[in-house]
Amino acid sequence: MSAPTTASGSAGRIAAEATEAPAALTTRAPQVPAERLVAEMVPPPRFATVSFDNYITDPGQPSQAEAVEALRAFAARLGGGADAKGGRRRHWFRRKAKPAAICGPRGMYLDGGYGVGKTHLLASLWHATPAAPELKAFGTFVELTNLVGALGFQQTVKTLSGHRLLCIDEFELDDPGDTVLVSTLLGKLVEAGVALAATSNTLPGKLGEGRFAAADFLREIQGLSARFRTLRIDGEDYRHRGLPAAPPPHSDETVTRAAHRVPGASLDDFPALLDHLSQVHPSRYGAMCDGVQAVCLTGVAPVPDQSTALRLVVLADRLYDREVPVLASGVPFDQLFSEEMLSGGYRKKYFRAISRLTALARDAKTLADAPYKR
Incomplete structure (x- = not known):
């Protein structure tokens, strides 16, 4: 069957190409049992093998x-x-x-x-x-x-x-x-x-x-x-020391296409994801990302308020801990937080989130050209 060419446009063509629809973080609201909370109190995957010897001092x-x-x-x-x-x-x-x-x-x-x-x-x-x-x-x-x-x-x-x-x-x-x-x-x-x-x-x-x-x-x-x-x-921030500038955001079509091509990728509309985060306790954001190999976000826009911004910080931390690349369309990550937020009491949290999301965007750069799933 040929790909649709009517009102659904590129989204329809991408769906026709895909062998499996991507997951959506907005459909996940995990309940984490207390025994798992205790068992998982170990360094996250990104830091599972670090040591004093491989800490590179300046x-x-x-x-x-x-x-x-x-x-x-x-x-x-x-x-x-x-x-x-x-x-x-x-x-x-x-x-x-x-x-x-x-x-x-x-x-x-x-x-x-x-x-x-x-x-x-x-x-x-x-x-x-x-x-x-x-x-x-x-x-x-x-x-x-x-x-x-x-x-x-x-x-x-x-x-x-x-x-x-x-x-x-x-x-x-x-x-x-x-x-x-x-x-x-x-x-x-x-x-x-x-x-x-x-x-x-x-x-x-x-x-x-x-x-x-x-x-x-x-x-x-x-x-x-x-x-x-x-x-x-x-x-200085080692994540960006001597590295090229962060890749610019992609188009909605590129992000959506990658989500359908990359095994284990999730695909979410950014404003909808922010709304969903308000319904899930921040301590469960890690479990919400279980099995996700890449996060694809469309329509990234400045965060509307501080409560939402702080929840996004926690999600960014959990994605960074788990080394999950983030491919996004919309505004660059350094425009997520307002000048007022970046000069307020939580400014260091916001700068950390920008730093980590930028590193994950750099990790996701090759996903835009990912081959089809087999």
Whole structure:
């Protein structure tokens, strides 16, 4: 049968060429069981094999090499958390507090701009810590707060108290409730002997600044800060260091055609996807992307409001973690957020999202010319 040539136009021709319609993220609203939330608290695929050795330091930024050495030493001090065979530690032998000889703060806080490799270093710490995988936890701040919501506070404390190390990526305090919740949780975990490590674009004493009345919660914020030794990591965004400019957006037809040609690709209208994100908890965005090999978006346009923008940031993080390329039409990714957003309290989150989406757009450049599915 020949391809249609009537009102459906190019979309009809593309559908006729395809052997299988692409998936749509807007049809997915996964329910993630609590046991999966705990089991998946490991470094994401992009950081599954990183190490201190393959972190490329910038000779012009000595703070990077200093951070590597400080984290190596911290990991070494966390030894002794597993039995001789590397198996699960027997809880009846674990002391309630101070199970390891660690002096000073029981946490390391990696502060720096987006793209300086903080998540690489945090995951490297997780890998380097000499304890069985089930005695270490790695997750984003959003995933941690969602774990509390799924398990309840007391059960979360019980579950994580048996760990040697808790790594928290993208540490942010966006509202007073999170401030009190996380402060109390980390306090309980430190008392149980859990070591902490976190990354953020904001110094611990400045968390919440520009987002809510942080002064009203100064005691909680200062309490969090006291638990960490801050490592400042300077440098430029490695994702774009010495690379060509990001590829320009494609046409709707090119993106749609690629979605039908690339195995495992999804295809969504950008405004519809933004609406859908408001109906799915951000902690489930990773599960929403399960099995997706490429994300194709048509009609990318500036994000209309801050709540929507923050949800998009989380989706960008999960796609980046999973190394999912993004092929898009519409405006370039550096035009997603308004000048007001880029100068406000969440500006570092937005710049991180732009950086990561641009890297994923560069990864997707070859998809526009992908061969037909077989």
